[in-house]
Amino acid sequence: xxxxxxxxxxxxxxxxxxxxxxxxxxxxxxxxxxxxxxxxxxxxxxxxxxxxxxxxxxxxxxxxxxxxxxxxxxxxxxxxxxxxxxxxxxxxxxxxxxxxxxxxxxxxxxxxxxxxxxxxxxxxxxxxxxxxxxxxxxxxxxxxxxxxxxxxxxxxxxxxxxxxxxxxxxxxxxxxxxxxxxxxxxxxxxxxxxxxxxxxxxxxxxxxxxxxxxxxxxxxxxxxxxxxxxxxxxxxxxxxxxxxxxxxxxxxx
Amino acid sequence: xxxxxxxxxxxxxxxxxxxxxxxxxxxxxxxxxxxxxxxxxxxxxxxxxxxxxx
Numbered sequence: 001x002x003x004x005x006x007x008x009x010x011x012x013x014x015x016x017x018x019x020x021x022x023x024x025x026x027x028x029x030x031x032x033x034x035x036x037x038x039x040x041x042x043x044x045x046x047x048x049x050x051x052x053x054x055x056x057x058x059x060x061x062x063x064x065x066x067x068x069x070x071x072x073x074x075x076x077x078x079x080x081x082x083x084x085x086x087x088x089x090x091x092x093x094x095x096x097x098x099x100x101x102x103x104x105x106x107x108x109x110x111x112x113x114x115x116x117x118x119x120x121x122x123x124x125x126x127x128x129x130x131x132x133x134x135x136x137x138x139x140x141x142x143x144x145x146x147x148x149x150x151x152x153x154x155x156x157x158x159x160x161x162x163x164x165x166x167x168x169x170x171x172x173x174x175x176x177x178x179x180x181x182x183x184x185x186x187x188x189x190x191x192x193x194x195x196x197x198x199x200x201x202x203x204x205x206x207x208x209x210x211x212x213x214x215x216x217x218x219x220x221x222x223x224x225x226x227x228x229x230x231x232x233x234x235x236x237x238x239x240x241x242x243x244x245x246x247x248x249x250x251x252x253x
Numbered sequence: 254x255x256x257x258x259x260x261x262x263x264x265x266x267x268x269x270x271x272x273x274x275x276x277x278x279x280x281x282x283x284x285x286x287x288x289x290x291x292x293x294x295x296x297x298x299x300x301x302x303x304x305x306x307x
Contacts (some may be wrong), residue, residue, distance in 0.1 A: 004284075015291060016295060017307070018289065018292050018293045019288070019289065019292030019293075019296065020289070020292075021265075021306045022269060024306075032286055035278070041275075042274075043270075043274065052266075053265060053266050053268045054265055054267055054270055055266040055270060057270045057274075058270055058273040058274075061273060061277040064271065065277060093287065101284075104280060104281075104284055106279060107280070108276060108277050109277050111273070111275060112273040112277060115269045115272050115273040115276070116269070117269075118269060119266040119269050119281065126290045147293055157284045163265055216281055216285075219285070220284065220285065220288065223285075223288045223289065224288055224294060226292060226294060226304075226306060227291050227292045229293060230292065230295035230296060230298075230299050230304070233298075233303050234295060234298050234299060237298070239298075
C-alpha cells in the first residue's frame with residue numbers, strides 16, 4: 001500500500017478516490033439506460049399531439065423536471081426541520097444537497113417551460129400565477145444556497161439556511177395549486193389523483209421521463225451529498241490545524 | 254417573408270423541442286461532471302476512513 005501526504009491528512013490509495021461507490025455506479029448505468037429509453041420514446045416513438053404538434057415532446061422533460069424540483073424542495077424542508085430540531089449535520093447536508101439539485105431542476109423547468117410556451121402561447125414569458133410563483137421558488141432556492149454559502153461558522157450558516165429552507169414547501173404548494181386558485185395561461189396538471197389527460201404512447205413516454213429523471217435526481221443528490229460531506233471534512237481539518245497552530249504558538253510564547 | 258419565418262415554418266416546433274431537450278440533457282451532464290470532478294479533488298484531501306461510503 002502506498003500513501004501520500006495531502007495537506008495534513010494522510011490520503012491513501014486503498015479506497016475509492018471519488019464520491020462513487022459500487023451502488024452509485026450501478027445506479028449510474030441504469031440511469032443512462034433509462035435516459036436512452038426516454039430519448040427513444042420521447043423523441044422518436046411517441047406521436048405528435050393533435051393540438052400542440054411536436055411541441056408536446058417538451059412535456060416529457062418539463063413535467064418530470066418540475067416534479068423533481070418539488071421533491072428536492074420537500075427534502076430540503078424536511079432536512080431543515082430535522083436540523084433545527086436535532087442539530088443533525090447529516091440532515092443539514094442532505095437539505096443542502098437537495099436544494100442545489102432542486103435549483104438545477106427548477107431552472108430546467110423554467111427554461112423548458114419558456115421554450116414550450118413560445119410555440120403554444122406565442123410568448124416565452126408572461127407574469128401569470130404559475131410562472132411567477134415558479135420564478136419565486138427559484139429565487140428562494142438561490143437565496144437558500146447563498147445563505148448556506150456565507151463566510152461564517154458552520155452552525156450560523158446552517159441555522160440561517162435551515163430557516164430559509166422552511167419556506168420552500170409552502171412555496172411549492174402555492175406553485176402547485178396556482179393553476180387551480182387563479183386564472184392562468186398555464187394548463188391544468190397533466191397528471192392528477194383524478195387521472196391522466198393523456199394516454200397511450202404519450203402517457204408511457206411521460207412515465208419513462210419520470211423514471212429516468214428520478215434516477216438522475218437520486219444519483220445527483222447522493223453525489224452532491226458526498227461532495228458536501230467531503231467539504232465539511234476538509235473545513236474541519238483546516239479548523240483543527242488552525243487550533244493546533246494557535247496552541248503551538250501559545251506554548252512557545 | 255424573412256428567412257427566419259420561412260425556416261420556422263419549414264421546421265415547425267422542432268427547434269424548441271431540440272433546445273428544451275438539449276438544455277435538460279446538457280445541464281444534467283454538465284452538473285454530473287462538475288460534481289464528480291469536485292468529488293475526486295476533495296477525496297484526495299480526506300482520509301479514506303472519513304469517506305463513509307468507501
